Amino acid sequence: xxxxxxxxxxxxxxxxxxxxxxxxxxxxxxxxxxxxxxxxxxxxxxxxxxxxxxxxxxxxxxxxxxxxxxxxxxxxxxxxxxxxxxxxxxxxxxxxxxxxxxxxxxxxxxxxxxxxxxxxxxxxxxxxxxxxxxxxxxxxxxxxxxxxxxxxxxxxxxxxxxxxxxxxxxxxxxxxxxxxxxxxx
Numbered sequence: 001x002x003x004x005x006x007x008x009x010x011x012x013x014x015x016x017x018x019x020x021x022x023x024x025x026x027x028x029x030x031x032x033x034x035x036x037x038x039x040x041x042x043x044x045x046x047x048x049x050x051x052x053x054x055x056x057x058x059x060x061x062x063x064x065x066x067x068x069x070x071x072x073x074x075x076x077x078x079x080x081x082x083x084x085x086x087x088x089x090x091x092x093x094x095x096x097x098x099x100x101x102x103x104x105x106x107x108x109x110x111x112x113x114x115x116x117x118x119x120x121x122x123x124x125x126x127x128x129x130x131x132x133x134x135x136x137x138x139x140x141x142x143x144x145x146x147x148x149x150x151x152x153x154x155x156x157x158x159x160x161x162x163x164x165x166x167x168x169x170x171x172x173x174x175x176x177x178x179x180x181x182x183x184x185x
Contacts, residue, residue, distance in 0.1 A: 010175035011082040012105025016092060016149060018141060020120030021110035022159040022167055023086035029168035030084045039079050041088040044072035053088070066090060070097050077104040089141070092148045102152040106178065108171050109153035112160045114138035154178070 013030060015023040024040055031038035045068045046052055056065045069088035076085040077100050085104065091097040101107055112120075118134035150156070155174045159167055 017110035020117040025164040026167040
């Protein structure tokens with residue numbers, strides 16, 4: 001377990017990055033190591049709307065999807081106590097959502113090349129935008145979003161050749177460096 005009082009900024013770890021960057025898998029690994037709840041934006045959207053991001057996009061369009069993701073972000077950011085929160089990739093596009101992310105805890109930007117992200121994300125039925133040219137879509141999205149992710153991230157981790165356990169360990173080491181704590185595996 002982690003001594004939350006000695007590391008208040010790290011008492012909430014917020015994961016952001018593109019689809020396929022490892023937010024869900026690293027988030028679960030962090031939850032296993034800390035004992036904290038893992039709050040995933042995709043799960044919150046599904047719970048609140050009864051639909052996946054892909055289904056919302058198809059039925060109501062991008063504005064409705066962004067609204068559902070923003071609502072889920074706020075719900076995740078308001079969970080009591082320490083938590084691991086995975087954001088939707090597109091929430092970074094909204095200035096108000098960026099402020100929520102930045103103010104919610106220790107923000108970790110998970111990165112990987114477009115080709116790697118596409119390989120990880122394609123085939124997941126709940127993920128939108130990947131039907132035509134997944135690698136091209138990721139390249140364009142990364143170009144649009146990279147500076148926004150970088151603007152609010154406390155830590156950037158390249159997950160290209162990293163498994164979830166290694167990612168979780170790297171994040172916990174960084175949190176310990178920010179505010180020393182007792183971390184038990």
